[in-house]
Amino acid sequence: MEILEKIPTGIRGFDEITEGGLPKARCTLVAGGPGSGKTMFAMQFLLNGAINYDEPGVFMSFEEKKEDLAKNFSSLGFDINELAAQKKVSIDYVRVERKEISETGEYDLEGLFVRLDYAIKKIGAKRVVLDTVESLFAGLSNGAILRAELRRLFEWLKDNGMTAVITGEKGDGAAITRQGLEEYVSDCVVVLDNRIYDQVATRRLRIIKYRGSVHGQGEYPFLFDELGMSVLPVSSLKLEHKVSEEHILTGVKDLDAMMDDVGYFKGSTILVTGSAGTGKSTMSASFTEAACKRGEKVLYFSFEESPRQLKRNMRSVGIDLEKYEKQGLLKFHATRPTEYGLESHLLLMQRAIQEGKPSVVIIDPLSNLVMVGTLLDVKSILIRLVDYLKDWGITAMFSSLTSGTGTEFGTIAGISSIIDSWIVLRDMREGREIKRELIVLKSRGMPHSRKIGQLVFTDGGLKILT
Amino acid sequence: MGSIRMAKKITKQKKDTKDKKWELRLYVAGNTPKSIVAIDNLKKYCEEHLAGQYSIDVVDLLVNPELAEGDQILAIPTLVRKIPLPIRKIIGDLSDKEKVLVGLDIISA
Numbered sequence: 001m002e003i004l005e006k007i008p009t010g011i012r013g014f015d016e017i018t019e020g021g022l023p024k025a026r027c028t029l030v031a032g033g034p035g036s037g038k039t040m041f042a043m044q045f046l047l048n049g050a051i052n053y054d055e056p057g058v059f060m061s062f063e064e065k066k067e068d069l070a071k072n073f074s075s076l077g078f079d080i081n082e083l084a085a086q087k088k089v090s091i092d093y094v095r096v097e098r099k100e101i102s103e104t105g106e107y108d109l110e111g112l113f114v115r116l117d118y119a120i121k122k123i124g125a126k127r128v129v130l131d132t133v134e135s136l137f138a139g140l141s142n143g144a145i146l147r148a149e150l151r152r153l154f155e156w157l158k159d160n161g162m163t164a165v166i167t168g169e170k171g172d173g174a175a176i177t178r179q180g181l182e183e184y185v186s187d188c189v190v191v192l193d194n195r196i197y198d199q200v201a202t203r204r205l206r207i208i209k210y211r212g213s214v215h216g217q218g219e220y221p222f223l224f225d226e227l228g229m230s231v232l233p234v235s236s237l238k239l240e241h242k243v244s245e246e247h248i249l250t251g252v253k254d255l256d257a258m259m260d261d262v263g264y265f266k267g268s269t270i271l272v273t274g275s276a277g278t279g280k281s282t283m284s285a286s287f288t289e290a291a292c293k294r295g296e297k298v299l300y301f302s303f304e305e306s307p308r309q310l311k312r313n314m315r316s317v318g319i320d321l322e323k324y325e326k327q328g329l330l331k332f333h334a335t336r337p338t339e340y341g342l343e344s345h346l347l348l349m350q351r352a353i354q355e356g357k358p359s360v361v362i363i364d365p366l367s368n369l370v371m372v373g374t375l376l377d378v379k380s381i382l383i384r385l386v387d388y389l390k391d392w393g394i395t396a397m398f399s400s401l402t403s404g405t406g407t408e409f410g411t412i413a414g415i416s417s418i419i420d421s422w423i424v425l426r427d428m429r430e431g432r433e434i435k436r437e438l439i440v441l442k443s444r445g446m447p448h449s450r451k452i453g454q455l456v457f458t459d460g461g462l463k464i465l466t
Numbered sequence: 467m468g469s470i471r472m473a474k475k476i477t478k479q480k481k482d483t484k485d486k487k488w489e490l491r492l493y494v495a496g497n498t499p500k501s502i503v504a505i506d507n508l509k510k511y512c513e514e515h516l517a518g519q520y521s522i523d524v525v526d527l528l529v530n531p532e533l534a535e536g537d538q539i540l541a542i543p544t545l546v547r548k549i550p551l552p553i554r555k556i557i558g559d560l561s562d563k564e565k566v567l568v569g570l571d572i573i574s575a
Contacts, residue, residue, distance in 0.1 A: 092535060095538050096540060100553060102555070102556050102565060102569035104556060104562040104565040104566055105500075105503075105504075106500055106558055107500070107541040107542060107557045108500070108541065109540055109542070111495065111540045112540045113495075114495055114527040114534050115531070115540075117531065118531035118532060118534070136540070140540075
């Protein structure tokens with residue numbers, strides 16, 4: 001059997017979901033609507049090839065002028081003129097101005113072949129991008145000739161051993177591209193789209209077809225940042241995480257006692273829900289302190305308070321977070337939730353985790369993050385996040401703001417099933433006083449107290465009276 | 467009969483081209499039947515309508531591929547009217563005489 005060779009795109013995540021990249025010496029169609037990121041995908045494929053894999057590339061643009069392309073390339077941090085001078089990349093801008101052209105009689109697109117051939121030979125190209133070849137249909141009127149010639153062009157690219165990315169504009173309805181290019185480019189078809197929910201754009205990638213290869217199914221979120229494009233593989237949902245028998249103290253002595261005297265399981269995920277001012281952040285800070293005292297690294301994602309404010313507040317209950325920050329054990333990441341879409345947050349968190357290699361991760365509060373996505377998105381993101389943390393054996397504590405009894409969040413987003421331990425904090429009126437209650441709603445794999453505790457803030461930390 | 471009427475029409479609508487110079491360039495890729503037809507057609511029309519006022523430069527892109535980019539050549543054959551300006555392009559084997567003459571702005575549509 002012929003084994004399909006693949007070449008890496010260098011696009012983070014993409015090579016993983018395709019198990020190696022794009023089919024070598026084949027054409028791949030990358031389709032999507034305006035602004036879906038087709039050109040960026042194509043550019044990165046080309047640049048990474050030229051710079052990292054010693055495969056020079058020809059970028060043939062049917063839409064953007066050389067100057068505009070150069071600007072786009074420079075947004076990815078590359079000087080295209082320099083790369084051209086080094087013969088790593090060659091750019092050709094193909095313009096068809098319908099008003100200055102008339103057609104009479106038979107013709108073919110040999111001129112295009114000649115140009116491409118010339119550019120390929122000039123730099124010894126291995127990769128080719130045609131972006132967006134469908135523009136030709138606006139410039140030339142004989143669709144039958146164009147179709148036949150494009151088919152010939154794609155075959156020609158294959159015959160010449162080129163690995164090509166051909167971009168196409170999204171078609172109406174079920175059509176992948178406007179001109180049905182998918183009929184000619186049959187080896188690999190990737191569709192990009194950019195949807196907007198609540199004013200937050202979410203980009204997604206789907207592999208519709210990959211002849212002769214297994215590929216990830218479903219939609220993969222992706223994003224662009226200063227490092228270019230990243231695709232987020234949905235992590236293993238196989239539940240094959242290493243399960244730890246070890247425990248990790250909660251940082252609140254009385255809570256340890258409620259949890260079989262051992263605290264949380266190491267590598268588990270803990271949810272702390274409660275209404276405003278019930279002590280969610282203090283729970284997180286206590287847990288942080290306990291971890292730092294053991295000399296473990298903690299990554300604290302704060303989506304509400306600034307680290308300075310948090311540190312000040314925690315000093316009032318006798319927790320000195322600043323000390324651990326100075327020791328390099330504690331690192332804060334404070335971001336405004338609305339700054340990015342949910343997907344971007346997930347990616348940024350994964351990146352920070354990869355860099356910091358913490359053993360404990362705090363997300364305070366998770367509910368703020370939830371504001372920027374739809375419920376379905378939130379669930380899928382949380383599953384991925386929890387999976388990711390478990391893969392790394394990280395113990396995670398999420399706090400979440402709720403109203404009333406404090407269980408709404410868990411039910412609404414349906415995340416209770418992915419949480420190992422769930423602690424509910426709530427206010428109870430007792431006469432003319434409001435008291436804080438703590439309940440261990442669930443804690444997988446251990447006997448835990450079913451009692452309702454009373455949470456008290458002291459200058460020596462949290463105490464629970466049962 | 468048809469061809470005579472056509473000739474009349476052309477004479478009627480013929481533009482004042484007396485002191486103009488026509489610089490034409492025809493792009494081909496090798497000696498293909500289409501190219502040969504195009505060259506023959508072009509020479510014929512020029513002799514009929516622009517005698518003594520034109521020059522034709524035939525560029526074979528298989529010999530000079532680097533010249534394709536400058537004039538934005540995609541289709542073969544492509545006829546480019548370099549002078550008079552503005553630049554005009556006609557693609558195809560130039561089999562439709564009237565279209566070619568209109569395209570080159572030798573006669574009005």
